[in-house]
Amino acid sequence: MKFSVIVDALPHLLGAAVTTIWISLLGVLLGQVIGVLVCVARQSGNRGLDMAGGVYVSFFRGVPLLIQLLLIYYMLPLIGIDVPPLVAAISALSLASGAYVSEIYRGSLNAVPHGQSEAALALGFSSATIWTRILLPQAFRFSVPALVNELILLLKASSLISVVGVAELTRTSQTISASNFRPLEIYLAAGVIYLAINSALALFGTLVERRLQQG
Amino acid sequence: MAVTDTPTASVQRVAAADDTAPMVTIRGVSKAYGSNEVLRDIDLTVNKSEVVCLIGPSGSGKSTLLRCINFLEVYDRGEIRIEGQLVGYSETTPRRRLSNAELRGLRRNVGMVFQQFNLWPHMTALENVAEALVQVRGLDKIAAAERARLMLARVGLADKADSYPSRLSGGQQQRVAIARVIAMEPHLMLFDEPTSALDPELVGEVLQVMRDLAAEGMTMVVVTHEMGFAANVADRVAFLDRGRIAAFGPPRQVFHESPEPRLTQFLQTYHERNSF
Numbered sequence: 139m140k141f142s143v144i145v146d147a148l149p150h151l152l153g154a155a156v157t158t159i160w161i162s163l164l165g166v167l168l169g170q171v172i173g174v175l176v177c178v179a180r181q182s183g184n185r186g187l188d189m190a191g192g193v194y195v196s197f198f199r200g201v202p203l204l205i206q207l208l209l210i211y212y213m214l215p216l217i218g219i220d221v222p223p224l225v226a227a228i229s230a231l232s233l234a235s236g237a238y239v240s241e242i243y244r245g246s247l248n249a250v251p252h253g254q255s256e257a258a259l260a261l262g263f264s265s266a267t268i269w270t271r272i273l274l275p276q277a278f279r280f281s282v283p284a285l286v287n288e289l290i291l292l293l294k295a296s297s298l299i300s301v302v303g304v305a306e307l308t309r310t311s312q313t314i315s316a317s318n319f320r321p322l323e324i325y326l327a328a329g330v331i332y333l334a335i336n337s338a339l340a341l342f343g344t345l346v347e348r349r350l351q352q353g
Numbered sequence: 354m355a356v357t358d359t360p361t362a363s364v365q366r367v368a369a370a371d372d373t374a375p376m377v378t379i380r381g382v383s384k385a386y387g388s389n390e391v392l393r394d395i396d397l398t399v400n401k402s403e404v405v406c407l408i409g410p411s412g413s414g415k416s417t418l419l420r421c422i423n424f425l426e427v428y429d430r431g432e433i434r435i436e437g438q439l440v441g442y443s444e445t446t447p448r449r450r451l452s453n454a455e456l457r458g459l460r461r462n463v464g465m466v467f468q469q470f471n472l473w474p475h476m477t478a479l480e481n482v483a484e485a486l487v488q489v490r491g492l493d494k495i496a497a498a499e500r501a502r503l504m505l506a507r508v509g510l511a512d513k514a515d516s517y518p519s520r521l522s523g524g525q526q527q528r529v530a531i532a533r534v535i536a537m538e539p540h541l542m543l544f545d546e547p548t549s550a551l552d553p554e555l556v557g558e559v560l561q562v563m564r565d566l567a568a569e570g571m572t573m574v575v576v577t578h579e580m581g582f583a584a585n586v587a588d589r590v591a592f593l594d595r596g597r598i599a600a601f602g603p604p605r606q607v608f609h610e611s612p613e614p615r616l617t618q619f620l621q622t623y624h625e626r627n628s629f
Contacts, residue, residue: 257471257530260423261485261537262461265453271488275475 143320144327151324154310155331161224161306162293165231166239166285169292172232173239178269180240181247191240198237204298206230211302227299235292242288246280247273279350286343290336297332307331374437376401376541376572377422381431384417391417392428393596399541402570406583406604409593410619415576418593419543422574423463424456435459435541461489464534468546470526472518478505478529479514482536490537504532508562524555531562535571542566544575580623584608592616 180191198206207230214221221229250273258268300309311328315321377399384392391414399405407415420426422433424441427450433440438459442448472481482501486492492500505511508528518526527547534542544563548556560582567573567586577583583590583604590607592600592615600611608620 251469251471253467253469253471254473256425257465257467257473257533258485259453260425260460260463260465261533262457262489263485264457264488267488271484272473276473279475 139323140320141323143318143323147314147318147324147327150310150314151307151327151331154305154307155335157304158293158296158306158308159335161228161231161299161304162289162296164228165296166235166289166292168228168232169235169239169288170285172236173243174274176236176240177243177247180244195237195240198234199241203230203234203295204301206234207298207302223299223302223304226302227296227304231292231296231299234295235288238288238291239285242281242284243274243277246277246284249280250276282343282347282350286339286346289343290339293336293339294332374401375399376403376436377574378434379418379422379431380433382418382421382428382433383430384414384421384426384428391596392421395431395596395598397591397598397601399572399574400588401572403588404567404573404575404586406587406590407574407576407593408578408580408583408590408619409599413593414596415591415593416545419545419574419576422541422543423460423465424451425465435463457489461537462540464537464539464542466527466530466534466542466544466547468549470518470523470530470550472526472530472533474518477515477517478510478521478532481518481529482533485533485537500536501532504536505529507535508532509558522555523551524558527551527559528562531559531566535566539571541572541574544573544577546576546578548577548579580608580620592619594619 176191176194179187180195182188201209207226210230210233211221211223211226214226254272254276255268258272263272296306297308299306300312303309305313307328311324315324318324375398377397379395379397382392382395383390395414395418397405397418407419409415417426421428422435422440427441432442439448440459441451441456443451472478473484476484479498479501482504483494483497486497486500487494490497502511502514505514508531510525510528510532513521513525513529518529521529531547547563548559551559556579560579563573563575563582564586575582575587585604587604589602590600590604591598592607592611592613594613594615600607600613600616602611607616611617
């Protein structure tokens with residue numbers, strides 16, 4: 139073990155960690171949007187929308203993320219859409235996380251008592267307002283622990299996008315260890331960085347939960 | 354707040370009701386879940402400024418009937434009208450069931466208070482009251498908050514404006530729920546067992562607010578197990594049994610003069626429970 143190797147590589151690794159973080163955050167944010175839309179579609183009572191949502195969720199939960207990523211990366215150019223690796227990576231992460239998030243929201247919505255929307259209905263609220271003001275804010279609260287968990291899973295899963303050549307933390311570790319032949323030190327450092335980021339996320343999640351519980 | 358139910362108040366209420374059309378007319382209303390008839394051929398009229406209490410054993414259909422009045426529950430046959438307007442269906446023949454969007458106009462004038470309060474836990478007491486003023490009445494946020502504050506003061510909770518429901522007692526929560534409804538200036542208020550989920554010592558404060566509303570001339574239909582409230586505040590009492598109105602009239606008549614054996618039996622259980 140030569141720790142000086144880690145010290146030398148650290149600036150590169152930290153830079154790559156920043157890439158990992160923003161790709162994951164972007165993936166989870168877009169995943170939120172997709173997840174909410176899919177969830178609302180599946181609860182809308184429209185059979186077509188419900189089925190489309192169901193197929194979407196089954197596919198993205200049932201197929202490994204690595205395969206999804208490669209499918210997006212290799213298949214889209216065939217139909218004339220040329221995707222840069224970064225776009226393919228973020229699309230795959232968002233689509234996958236959307237499927238999980240929609241299920242998280244579905245569970246949380248079922249946890250909101252029926253009387254909540256009934257009270258709004260009786261006051262003359264529109265359906266759209268009931269969704270945006272009553273149901274989703276509460277579902278979101280119930281979801282926070284699961285969503286933080288999802289973010290942590292996604293951040294770890296983002297190491298998979300190294301296969302399409304995005305220079306995130308895992309890919310950068312591979313590149314560095316291939317040139318300095320010290321894989322153990324470099325991957326150890328990468329592991330510690332992942333752990334640090336995810337511990338910070340878990341802490342953040344606990345703080346948000348505590349904050350929300352006051353309301 | 355200090356107004357109680359005085360004889361003058363009820364006289365005024367009856368007088369006001371005489372010269373106007375009824376608030377609610379229910380004619381031949383029936384409802385069934387499969388072969389289980391929960392409402393059978395119900396007829397009931399509620400005049401303006403009148404307080405009508407619906408009493409009866411659990412499963413008698415009183416809550417279902419109440420929830421049909423603002424169409425939270427769908428009735429199959431007959432008709433319910435509020436201020437002449439048919440509830441839940443189009444006036445065409447054959448009638449078509451109205452969507453929630455089409456029911457909004459009616460519902461904004463009919464307030465409902467629930468057994469479980471149904472306050473929104475992610476909003477403060479003030480926000481709970483102001484929300485419908487913004488979303489349904491279209492008030493701007495400042496005006497809505499100002500009005501919400503007034504309404505909270507009316508139910509004696511001015512100092513709880515910034516509290517979340519989880520920080521309030523059941524009685525306080527139910528008073529916020531009442532403030533949320535009266536802020537909308539409803540023409541009619543429906544109460545679905547408003548004190549049944551409360552600890553006994555908190556029942557009084559909610560009943561007091563309801564008494565004040567009655568004294569101010571609010572038209573109220575109240576499903577309740579509080580026989581004292583029904584006897585003292587109601588103008589008329591309907592006793593439901595197995596989906597039918599088995600006895601109906603002024604409280605004195607229903608409680609003391611009705612020949613209906615099921616009612617006698619029902620009241621007997623109350624006497625026994627309250628004598629110890």
